[in-house]
Amino acid sequence: MRTVWRAHWIVTSALLALPLALLAALSSGTDRAVFAAVAAALVSGGLLGAALAPGKAWSRWSYGVGPEVLDLEHGVLTHRRSSVPYFRVQHIDLRSGPIERALGVTRLVVRTASATSDAELPGIPTDEADRLRCLILERAGRDDAV
Amino acid sequence: MSAPTEPDLPVSDEPRTPEPRRVGPPAPVILPVADTALPRRRTHPVSIVFEALGLGVRDAVLFALLVISTGGWWLLPVGLVVLLVISGVRWYRATWSFDGSTVVADRGVFQRSHREIPVHRIQQVDLVRRVRHQLLGMTTVRIETSGGPTSSELELAVVPAREAEEIRAQLLAARDRTGGSPPALGARAVPDPPEVASRPDEEVLLTLPARRLVVAGLTGPQLLALPLALAWLVNLADDLPASVTPDLEANDVEALGLFSLGLVAVGILLAWILVAVVAGMVTYHGLAVTRVGNDLRIRRGLFDRRDTSIPLARVQLVQLTAHPVHRLLGLVDLRVASAGQAGPVAAGANHAVVPVLTRPEVERLLSIILPPAVPVPELVAAPARARRRQLVGPLVKTAVLVTTALLILEWWGVRAPTPELAVAAVTLAGAAAYGVAAYRGLGASGFGPVVASRRGAIVRRTDLVPLARLQSTRRTASVFQRRRHLATLWLDISGMHQAVALVDRDADEAELLLERLATTDAARADDADQRPGIDPNEVGTVSGTVA
Numbered sequence: 001m002r003t004v005w006r007a008h009w010i011v012t013s014a015l016l017a018l019p020l021a022l023l024a025a026l027s028s029g030t031d032r033a034v035f036a037a038v039a040a041a042l043v044s045g046g047l048l049g050a051a052l053a054p055g056k057a058w059s060r061w062s063y064g065v066g067p068e069v070l071d072l073e074h075g076v077l078t079h080r081r082s083s084v085p086y087f088r089v090q091h092i093d094l095r096s097g098p099i100e101r102a103l104g105v106t107r108l109v110v111r112t113a114s115a116t117s118d119a120e121l122p123g124i125p126t127d128e129a130d131r132l133r134c135l136i137l138e139r140a141g142r143d144d145a146v
Numbered sequence: 147m148s149a150p151t152e153p154d155l156p157v158s159d160e161p162r163t164p165e166p167r168r169v170g171p172p173a174p175v176i177l178p179v180a181d182t183a184l185p186r187r188r189t190h191p192v193s194i195v196f197e198a199l200g201l202g203v204r205d206a207v208l209f210a211l212l213v214i215s216t217g218g219w220w221l222l223p224v225g226l227v228v229l230l231v232i233s234g235v236r237w238y239r240a241t242w243s244f245d246g247s248t249v250v251a252d253r254g255v256f257q258r259s260h261r262e263i264p265v266h267r268i269q270q271v272d273l274v275r276r277v278r279h280q281l282l283g284m285t286t287v288r289i290e291t292s293g294g295p296t297s298s299e300l301e302l303a304v305v306p307a308r309e310a311e312e313i314r315a316q317l318l319a320a321r322d323r324t325g326g327s328p329p330a331l332g333a334r335a336v337p338d339p340p341e342v343a344s345r346p347d348e349e350v351l352l353t354l355p356a357r358r359l360v361v362a363g364l365t366g367p368q369l370l371a372l373p374l375a376l377a378w379l380v381n382l383a384d385d386l387p388a389s390v391t392p393d394l395e396a397n398d399v400e401a402l403g404l405f406s407l408g409l410v411a412v413g414i415l416l417a418w419i420l421v422a423v424v425a426g427m428v429t430y431h432g433l434a435v436t437r438v439g440n441d442l443r444i445r446r447g448l449f450d451r452r453d454t455s456i457p458l459a460r461v462q463l464v465q466l467t468a469h470p471v472h473r474l475l476g477l478v479d480l481r482v483a484s485a486g487q488a489g490p491v492a493a494g495a496n497h498a499v500v501p502v503l504t505r506p507e508v509e510r511l512l513s514i515i516l517p518p519a520v521p522v523p524e525l526v527a528a529p530a531r532a533r534r535r536q537l538v539g540p541l542v543k544t545a546v547l548v549t550t551a552l553l554i555l556e557w558w559g560v561r562a563p564t565p566e567l568a569v570a571a572v573t574l575a576g577a578a579a580y581g582v583a584a585y586r587g588l589g590a591s592g593f594g595p596v597v598a599s600r601r602g603a604i605v606r607r608t609d610l611v612p613l614a615r616l617q618s619t620r621r622t623a624s625v626f627q628r629r630r631h632l633a634t635l636w637l638d639i640s641g642m643h644q645a646v647a648l649v650d651r652d653a654d655e656a657e658l659l660l661e662r663l664a665t666t667d668a669a670r671a672d673d674a675d676q677r678p679g680i681d682p683n684e685v686g687t688v689s690g691t692v693a
Contacts, residue, residue: 117638
């Protein structure tokens with residue numbers, strides 16, 4: 001998952017820097033220097049982020065599949081902890097982007113009837129994700145609640 | 147969504163059920179398909195005209211442009227006929243039926259949609275009567291279920307008022323029979339003939355005297371009615387050609403004199419108050435909160451009649467709001483929210499609001515709507531160290547804002563009219579006062595069958611969340627909060643775009659609540675009749691964690 005996040009950092013900063021780099025190429029004089037400097041700062045910031053942030057984020061990530069609740073803890077600057085009782089689970093999505101697929105991991109998104117619930121488990125190995133999904137679904141099926 | 151439109155295809159009475167997919171251990175169960183042999187019902191034919199009017203607004207402009215530019219006046223009747231035909235076909239294609247357990251609705255001419263709403267999923271049934279509907283004795287029926295955040299699940303616009311009442315009574319009676327839970331899987335729901343459905347008597351819980359409606363108008367959002375109208379008029383006046391607007395010169399104003407200016411000001415003020423009072427009377431005219439069986443019913447409005455029914459077992463959240471004037475008078479607005487309502491709580495448009503209630507009235511309503519919330523849980527102030535955080539936040543934001551504003555002014559070469567420091571000091575003092583008020587507004591109840599949270603510096607809002615409706619719980623702690631050992635607890639409720647927040651609680655307390663709230667028996671007791679009488683001490687299932 002760290003690789004995925006790393007890639008995200010690099011791609012995002014590159015995408016942000018690209019128009020600025022284009023502007024720098026098209027303009028001249030001091031403008032050019034300013035645009036180029038901002039673009040360079042963005043790229044180096046992105047690289048720095050890619051080097052540091054994913055490791056930190058990953059070390060903060062933990063989840064527990066308890067007997068009654070799914071318990072998640074994550075967040076570097078803002079620590080977040082979220083607990084979702086199984087009997088409130090409405091449906092479960094499995095998602096994976098191209099990089100995630102290449103690495104054989106999946107994001108497991110658990111949804112409740114509330115739009116504000118936060119239960120997304122990143123970087124679960126694909127076969128493990130399927131097992132986890134079945135487990136949660138089975139536990140969710142025990143009660144019926146809206 | 148990629149299905150090609152096939153207008154020639156005969157309407158299939160068999161609703162397409164999705165191919166069962168084996169995804170996990172629980173075998174997929176196909177719910178009994180609604181009886182489609184029932185006669186298809188339609189809304190009243192007058193709907194065609196309303197639909198045409200609704201369609202027309204945007205297209206009429208384009209059409210008018212076309213007519214004017216070509217000078218082809220003969221296009222006018224042709225356009226009208228086309229409009230009516232389109233509306234007519236759409237009206238004809240929109241059918242619905244109800245067999246006692248499922249509402250089936252079909253609509254669409256080219257792209258057809260088929261929708262089945264199991265009656266036990268119904269959260270709320272609204273009857274809305276706009277002025278143009280009332281003229282013809284018509285009503286719009288809105289059926290809300292959980293999970294449709296943007297619009298009503300089904301809107302029957304328009305049906306005769308009598309029929310609307312009947313539809314609602316049938317739907318709610320059928321819903322009551324299911325007890326709000328799905329029928330046993332595999333068992334075909336007994337399609338009682340809807341005519342037999344009898345509703346219990348209506349019990350009036352609350353009406354407001356006219357005097358209170360005046361207060362509601364004076365202290366409610368109706369106060370904005372005149373400024374908005376004025377803004378609109380001013381906008382209009384701006385667009386008028388210069389020859390029409392009188393030339394007001396500075397010396398004219400002087401000639402008028404202070405006295406007359408004062409008179410004008412008083413006049414405007416009086417008009418403002420009058421408009422607000424009238425607006426309040428119109429909006430809340432005939433406000434009545436009643437109980438029919440297990441449903442709460444709120445009716446109000448003089449021109450646009452609103453009639454909202456919320457099953458008591460579906461109440462997700464009760465909100466008490468009070469701004470400073472309300473607090474002075476000891477009044478609060480009460481909002482009842484079910485999961486079926488569209489839009490954020492703040493928008494309020496689609497929510498059941500009972501304005502300006504006194505404490506005893508609130509308690510009386512709560513004892514019906516949310517019995518465990520009576521007496522209203524005692525609120526505990528946020529820890530004293532939260533005061534610093536509440537203060538620093540607005541102070542820093544204002545400081546940044548003021549500095550940038552002053553810098554921009556400087557850059558433009560504009561000298562601030564008063565010394566910059568004085569301006570900065572006054573704004574910062576304001577921010578500090580706001581911070582103190584914000585801290586004083588914070589309050590939350592401890593653990594119980596209903597969790598209460600209050601917040602707001604100017605407008606104080608108290609959210610009462612029944613644990614039985616809690617979907618999930620979150621705790622967040624930012625860098626600044628962690629330094630002071632504080633955390634914010636979020637309660638996620640169905641159908642809301644915003645979670646209820648218990649801001650700046652002690653971190654340990656928040657952690658404990660997080661672990662206990664969501665999994666308690668109170669949260670599991672998902673039935674209205676199981677809710678009252680839960681002893682908070684008895685609820686103690688604390689979950690362990692297996693990694």
